[in-house]
Amino acid sequence: MEKERVLSIRDLAISFKTSNGIVNAIRGVRLDLFRGETIAIVGESGSGKSVTVKAIMGILSGNGFVNDGSIIFNYTDENGEKVSQDLLKLSNREMQHKICGKHIAMVFQDPMTSLNPTMTIGKQIMEGMMYHYKVSKAEAYKKAVELLEEVGITDPEKRMKNYPHQLSGGMRQRVVIAIALACDPDILICDEPTTALDVTIQAKILELIKEIQAKKNISVIYITHDLGVVAKVADYVAVMYAGKIIEKGSVDEIFYDPRHPYTWGLLSSMPDVNTNEEVLYTIPGTPPNLLNKVEGDAFAVRNEYALNIDFRLEPPMFNVGGKHRVSSWLLHEDAPKVEMPLTLRHRIDNMLKEDE
Amino acid sequence: MEERTPLLEVKDLKQHFKVNKKYSVKAVDGISFVIYPGETYGLVGESGSGKSTTGRSIIRLYEPTSGTITFEGVDISGKLSQHQVKHLRTKMQMIFQDPMACLNPRKKVIDIIAEGLDIHHLCKDEKEREEKVYKILELVGLSHEHAMRYPHQFSGGQRQRIGIARALIMDPELIIADEAISALDVSIQAQVVNLMKEIQKQTNTAYLFIAHDLSMVKYISDRIGVLHLGHLVETGTTEEIFNNPIHPYTKSLLSAIPHANPHVEKKRIALAYDYATSGIDYNLGTQHYLGGEHYVLATDEELETWSKKAEI
Numbered sequence: 001m002e003k004e005r006v007l008s009i010r011d012l013a014i015s016f017k018t019s020n021g022i023v024n025a026i027r028g029v030r031l032d033l034f035r036g037e038t039i040a041i042v043g044e045s046g047s048g049k050s051v052t053v054k055a056i057m058g059i060l061s062g063n064g065f066v067n068d069g070s071i072i073f074n075y076t077d078e079n080g081e082k083v084s085q086d087l088l089k090l091s092n093r094e095m096q097h098k099i100c101g102k103h104i105a106m107v108f109q110d111p112m113t114s115l116n117p118t119m120t121i122g123k124q125i126m127e128g129m130m131y132h133y134k135v136s137k138a139e140a141y142k143k144a145v146e147l148l149e150e151v152g153i154t155d156p157e158k159r160m161k162n163y164p165h166q167l168s169g170g171m172r173q174r175v176v177i178a179i180a181l182a183c184d185p186d187i188l189i190c191d192e193p194t195t196a197l198d199v200t201i202q203a204k205i206l207e208l209i210k211e212i213q214a215k216k217n218i219s220v221i222y223i224t225h226d227l228g229v230v231a232k233v234a235d236y237v238a239v240m241y242a243g244k245i246i247e248k249g250s251v252d253e254i255f256y257d258p259r260h261p262y263t264w265g266l267l268s269s270m271p272d273v274n275t276n277e278e279v280l281y282t283i284p285g286t287p288p289n290l291l292n293k294v295e296g297d298a299f300a301v302r303n304e305y306a307l308n309i310d311f312r313l314e315p316p317m318f319n320v321g322g323k324h325r326v327s328s329w330l331l332h333e334d335a336p337k338v339e340m341p342l343t344l345r346h347r348i349d350n351m352l353k354e355d356e
Numbered sequence: 357m358e359e360r361t362p363l364l365e366v367k368d369l370k371q372h373f374k375v376n377k378k379y380s381v382k383a384v385d386g387i388s389f390v391i392y393p394g395e396t397y398g399l400v401g402e403s404g405s406g407k408s409t410t411g412r413s414i415i416r417l418y419e420p421t422s423g424t425i426t427f428e429g430v431d432i433s434g435k436l437s438q439h440q441v442k443h444l445r446t447k448m449q450m451i452f453q454d455p456m457a458c459l460n461p462r463k464k465v466i467d468i469i470a471e472g473l474d475i476h477h478l479c480k481d482e483k484e485r486e487e488k489v490y491k492i493l494e495l496v497g498l499s500h501e502h503a504m505r506y507p508h509q510f511s512g513g514q515r516q517r518i519g520i521a522r523a524l525i526m527d528p529e530l531i532i533a534d535e536a537i538s539a540l541d542v543s544i545q546a547q548v549v550n551l552m553k554e555i556q557k558q559t560n561t562a563y564l565f566i567a568h569d570l571s572m573v574k575y576i577s578d579r580i581g582v583l584h585l586g587h588l589v590e591t592g593t594t595e596e597i598f599n600n601p602i603h604p605y606t607k608s609l610l611s612a613i614p615h616a617n618p619h620v621e622k623k624r625i626a627l628a629y630d631y632a633t634s635g636i637d638y639n640l641g642t643q644h645y646l647g648g649e650h651y652v653l654a655t656d657e658e659l660e661t662w663s664k665k666a667e668i
Contacts, residue, residue: 044541045512169403198402198568199612203626206614225542228571228614231621251618269546270616271571279553280546280575286511351617 005074006186006219007033007056012069014051014060023290025051025064027243030317033187033219040222040230040251042266043240044287049223052240053189056221057106058087058095075103075186102132105180109192111172115164121148121175122160128182147178152208170201174208181212188213189221194229206232227270231255236323239263242288242298249324256348258340259326261303268344281343297329305330305338362390362426363529363562364414369423369433371406371413383409385586385638386423391530394560398577398594400570400609406586407566411532414564415448428529446476449523453535455515459507465518466503469493472526492521495558497551513544517551524555532564537572549576570613574598579649582606585631587638592650602652602662604636605629 014026026048033039041049054060056071071087087099108114116124125147126140135143141160148156151174164172173193180188190209194202210233213220222233230237231251238248239262247260258264265283285302288294297303300310309329318331330338339345371384384406391397399407413420416432425433432444452458459468469489470479479485490500496517507515516536523531533552537545549572556563567573573580574594581591582605590603601607608629615621631638641653652659 044543199570200402200608200626200629203612203614204628207625226614227542227616228621231616231618232614232624234618255616255618266543267616269543271546271575280550282546282550283543286513351620354617354620 003037004035005032006035007031007074008072009052009056010070010072012052012055012071013067014048014055014064015067016061017063017065018291021291024294025243025290026055027294028069029240029243029245031238031245031248033221035186035219036213036217037235038213038220038222038233039236039238040224040234041238041240042225042227042230044225046287046290047240048243049240050191053106053191053221053223056087056187056189057100057104058090058092059100073099073103073187101128101180101185102183103185104187104189105183105185106189106191107173107176107180107193110196111169111176112164112196114176115172117164120161120163121167125160125175125179125182128179132183144178144182147181148175150181150212151175151178152204153178169197170205173197173201173205177205177209177212181216184216185218187219187221189223191223192225193222195224195226202229209233227255227266239266242294243290244298244327246299246327247325249322253322253324256352257324258344259320259324259331260299260328261305261330261338262299264340264344265302267347268341281341297327307335360392361429363393363428364391364564365424365426366390366410366414367424367426369410369413369425370421371409371418372421382586384413387581387583387586387588388423388643389581389588389591391562391564393529393562394556395578396556396563396565396576398565398567398573398580399583400567400573400580401583402568402609404585405583407568407583408534410583411450411534411564411566415450415532416444442476446472446526447529449526449528449531451516451519451523451531451533451536454539455512455519456507458519459515461507463506464503465493465505465507465510468507468518469503469522469525472522476526488525489521492525495524495555496521511544512540513547516540516544516548520548520552520555524559524561527559528561530562530564532566534566535568536565538567538569545572552576570609582609585638587641587653589638590650590652592646593648596646596648596650600650602646602650602659603654604634604662605631 009029009031012026012029016023016025029052043049066088072084073087074084077083122144125144129135129140129143144160145156148159153159153171153174194205197205206229224230234251237251237254238245241262247263254263258267268281269283271280283302288298296312297310297315300306307329315327315329317325317327320326320331329335367388368386369384370386372380372382374380399410401407412418414425420433423433424431430440432440466489469492470485473479473485473488489503493503498514498517537548540548553576565573565576577594579593580597582589584605590606597606601610608627611627636658638653641655643651644654644659645651
């Protein structure tokens with residue numbers, strides 16, 4: 001059966017005008033999202049993960065502008081007609097009226113700042129439904145109570161009258177998820193949904209999102225820098241570096257057969273609970289400043305495996321089988337064979353063994 | 357093994373905050389632990405468990421309700437004389453969570469780092485001050501030209517290095533790192549943790565490392581204390597806590613760490629622990645000794661059922 005493509009981003013390029021000059025934050029991103037699947041975008045701060053999803057939602061900050069590319073969103077409108085729309089061509093007003101909150105919803109990092117402190121949570125959940133679907137207050141109330149129950153809040157009717165400050169951090173994030181789900185979106189974007197939460201609550205929230213996703217068959221985009229979270233939730237992974245996707249593939253391909261040196265570094269620098277290494281691996285150097293023009297491969301200066309060509313020419317995406325795409329000259333047929341570091345090899349072998 | 361003299365000894369520390377006449381919040385409710393010179397003690401627990409309060413009480417940002425804190429053989433829990441305050445403020449330092457919020461944005465890095473020296477008049481002249489700052493900057497992996505910049509010109513990881521440098525310049529015996537790496541990126545976290553370990557090797561400073569991320573705590577700590585609702589529910593060496601957790605709260609914390617192994621992680625479901633429904637009353641429990649340095653807070657019956665489960 002052909003999978004239904006919900007979102008396809010092509011050659012997206014975004015820049016920001018700052019007082020220091022123009023920052024090319026996104027430099028050609030290509031990404032596909034299918035119905036019911038989860039894609040996780042990983043990368044350091046400043047790699048462009050958040051900017052990418054903000055472009056999808058049409059909430060780029062005022063100094064940002066899209067240079068190139070398209071974001072095609074396929075959905076079924078109220079009349080049951082299939083629509084294929086380039087989100088970048090819509091005006092702000094149209095975006096807000098038709099797409100945001102209704103078809104694409106977002107869960108932000110900090111639940112305290114994304115909730116309105118002066119409104120009861122019940123009102124905040126009902127707001128979206130009443131705006132987008134023009135349902136009556138009574139109907140919206142009923143659905144809001146159901147939603148609260150669905151996200152695991154006990155005694156939902158009583159909680160409807162609570163204000164955000166009366167809830168704990170985990171509960172607040174559950175409310176934010178309930179708000180996001182209120183209009184039955186096709187895509188749920190989670191921007192570091194658990195970074196501000198405790199580990200125990202993090203696990204519960206992730207399991208909740210997974211459960212709801214399976215039940216409603218929605219697609220989820222995760223943004224995170226925690227690879228443990230990625231392992232838990234994602235079907236596909238896209239690794240971003242300096243505004244480009246440098247490696248993408250299924251979660252198995254990325255975790256058990258990484259090809260890009262940056263992905264090696266990311267995987268190695270993660271603390272491993274099962275081993276007793278003395279020193280954590282760190283990727284040398286710092287991410288490039290995107291104010292400057294990037295020549296060749298942006299990662300080359302931090303890459304101990306860098307080839308001469310890396311400093312001159314930007315590598316294309318090489319297809320290494322399956323869904324796995326890697327942007328590194330190391331995979332060119334003429335490049336010297338380079339194996340991943342030994343410690344990482346051992347770690348992956350151990351991970352595979354653990355599974356058996 | 358020879359008997360080590362503890363650098364810091366916390367005994368039955370209680371920190372209550374009065375909300376109104378009838379009600380007070382028991383943020384920390386009777387915890388005891390020791391830190392030896394040159395070691396790292398990790399304090400973990402969820403938000404609201406009293407980790408930060410413990411750190412702040414020790415460095416005396418709060419007035420402890422009861423209990424004693426002994427630092428280098430001196431009781432620092434009561435009213436402090438001027439001399440004691442001076443001793444405490446130089447020998448015990450703190451690194452804060454948010455590196456942007458804890459650095460004065462209107463001061464140059466050199467002045468931020470040297471502030472402690474200035475207050476305690478530890479430098480004879482401008483030149484000595486400068487030299488000291490440069491030496492510390494080098495230690496934390498920054499260069500001389502960084503000294504004349506302002507905090508906003510640095511990245512998050514570099515700012516945290518400045519925070520560490522500021523703590524180190526007083527040549528302290530104990531550094532309290534309150535969630536020092538939580539606000540940083542994963543790859544930067546690793547850099548800072550490595551740096552802190554490296555510095556410990558060179559200067560033999562002890563750390564009280566407060567965090568909620570157990571995987572990082574494991575890397576840096578020699579011993580770990582698990583805090584929940586103001587009670588120290590389990591404490592022991594890192595191996596003891598990770599290999600043989602007894603208390604159900606510790607178990608749930610450990611199970612909540614995400615593993616970067618998709619095959620395993622997809623199937624795993626974190627253990628839930630709810631104090632209200634578990635039927636455990638921390639006030640009834642006493643510290644039970646389990647061998648090594650391993651203690652757990654439990655009543656006799658609870659300990660029996662938990663250890664049975666551990667065997668299965």
